[in-house]
Amino acid sequence: MFDNLTERFSSVIKTLRGEARLTESNIKDALREVRMALIEADVALPAIKTFIERVKERAVGHEVMDKLSPGQALVGVVHEELVAIMGGDKAEINLNVTPPAVILMAGLQGAGKTTSSGKLAKWLMEQKKKKVLLVSCDVYRPAAIEQLALLAEQTGADFFSAKTGQKPAEISTAALDFARKHHHDVIIVDTAGRLGIDEAMMQEISQLEQLLKPAETFFVVDAMQGQDAVNTAKAFSEALPLTGVILTKLDGDARGGAALSVRHVTGKPIKFAGVAEKLTGLEPFHPDRMASRILGMGDVLGLIEEAQRSSDQKDAERLMKKMKSGKGFDLNDFQQQFQQMKKMGGMSAMLDKLPRQLSQAAQNMNVDETVINRTDGIINSMTPQERAKPEIIKASRKRRIAAGSGVTVQEVNRLLTQFEQARKMMKMMNKGGMAKMMRAVKGMLPGMR
Template identity: 85%
Template sequence: MFDNLTERLSGVMKTLRGEARLTESNIQDALREVRMALLEADVALPVIKVFIEQIRQRAIGHEVLDSLSPGQALIGIVHQELIAIMGGEKNELNLNVTPPAVILMAGLQGAGKTTSSGKLAKWLMAQKKKKVMLVSCDIYRPAAIEQLELLARQTGAEFFPSQTDQRPAEICSAAMDYARKHHLDVVIVDTAGRLGIDEAMMQEISELERLLKPVETLFVVDAMQGQDAVNTAKAFADALPLTGVILTKLDGDARGGAALSVRHITGKPIKFAGIAEKLDGLEPFYPERMASRILGMGDVLGLIEDAQRASDQKEAERLMKKMKSGKGFDLNDFAQQFQQMKKMGGMNAMLEKMPHQLTQAAQNMNVDEKIINRSEGIINSMTPQERAKPELLKASRKRRIAAGSGVSVQEINRLLAQFEQTRKMMKMMNKGGMSKMMRAVKGMFPQMR
């Protein structure tokens, strides 16, 4: 996401490099580039005007600190204003009510309401340890109720059955009665959408809002819609007491204009972002982290959190002991790293949160998920003894493994070279040789150059 915007803003920083201070002239040139970048990213025009003016007022005459270049100083100002326009601080769900807390999902058909309901249920169960029930009031869209029931089974959430011949208000009343009797913490209500905003839809969801008195009314909007997403969000915000926004399909939008516009236009905070199709592909929205990603700084904190969620504590401790001893790191451990990478969403998901320069370097090396899968296939074709003692892998064994995994002997040699580089890095980390380790990183993944 934000690929084009990141490229353009990186260009602004390069342009200003070497200037003694920020002046009216070079600020105007830089802001012209920023404005064009935002327009190309499909950011709403009123947002661009406010954003550019805020930066201009702060930047003109701004003294550059000794340790910063003018480009870095301006990027610092842009970073702060990006955070401000996306809402400032992270906004939590308000669940501080007598259970069951009701979350009402609103939005147009196709925006991802039903899928987001399932993802939110999984997030609440995993991160907040809540007992969650899913309820479908979409009696119009074919198979909408069955879709939500399937998501409930996949996530482990409870599901309240409903029929297409029932009225939405009737379904909600019965669901709330059930939730109270069974001491559930959260009820997520998936409402019907339409292909466009119409009065009947607004009346129906307004009736449900009055009946349920939800603690959260979340507007689900497709980030791929760009300007249309913002206009739709404004219409819903005028008709309903929204408490927040869920931006879906943010990973599929290289422009990202909706993320920068929707908070400013609606006045409602973005609370979650859909970043993958999988059920764990929903993240709390952090304006500061998103601003860093837009400016190519990456989201290192997010990457660490992903790693912590994906890692097995006992497995991590076992590997740490091997690192400290400098011995015993074998191909089983190497394969374990591939598994953890997959749990974090794969290479592409990790690259999304890395600083832009590292992402570009990885792209230049043609980092490919298929290479990881082939590497796993090679290791799986080895015997337990070979995985534990890679030094056993001579020519005849390599030919057997190549035939079993469907690759060439050269690919096996490249994998073993990569493994040796990783093992050296482990030893360097144990000895504190960080500079040596960084040089070793450059020698890794020779097959990806």
């Protein structure tokens, strides 16, 4: 995500090395590169114009502080303006109404409304402890209702089944009445989309908005649509009293234009971002963290929060005790770390939130997701005794484990070597040998060579 934009920003920073201060001349050259980077990222031209003007106004004559290069000084200004153009402070979801709070999902067909409805239901249930009802008013798209019903089943949310032949207005009012009677906190209404903006679609969703008086009316937009997404956002914001935006498919090959444009065009905050296909792949949108990722600084806070959400507290405490004592770390613990990684979206999702230099270093070590997955299979082919005491795994056991997991004996040997390196690292951490530990990291993970 944002790879090209990040690369261009890094190049701009390098060109300012050696300068004593930020001047109109060197800023002009740097901002020309920034402008081209934003155009290539498919950012809306009005947003680019505003952004460049604000950065130039703040940066020209900016004195470079001690221990701060002109490039770093410009990064500070650019970061603050990126945050501003994406909305400034994080915008919270509004549930401060008499229950049930209605959330209306609007957008074009294919933008990800139905999937986002399911993800949002899961997030509300897990993070806000709300009782959620999902309802589909998409009576036109084949299997749309069945898709939302399946998502409700997978997330554990309740689902309101419409009767054949009912109109969207009838479905939504009946669902609202059902939600009141059954004490739901939130009702999420998935509306019909079209392949393009048309008058009938706008009239239908406007009618739903007037009937339901939603606490939130979200515009769901595909981040990969770039400039087209911005044009669609403008049309929806003119037709509906939008309260926020959900930006989907931000984990795809997105150039980033929609993330940097949609707030400027609609005036409405991005409240959530779809960052993975799985049902947990919806996150509150933090403009400051996104700006850091665009500038190659990563989102370490987001990575920590994801780890906390996906980890079992008791398992984490048990592992921490082993790390402190330097004893007892076995293959069960080793396997647990990779299962944790999978819950967090895999290695690629983790790398995306690391600072650019660390991410590139890990990529240069050839992190292989398939090898990580294979590790799980090898450990599962071991007996409980073998996992607890890896030292007993000799030649005959290795052959059996290799046959059971469909790999070669050499791969079993490689896994055992990597485990030993990880165990040594635990001992180093216990003795305070951080430098030694960092040298050991490269060989610790399966797939790193």
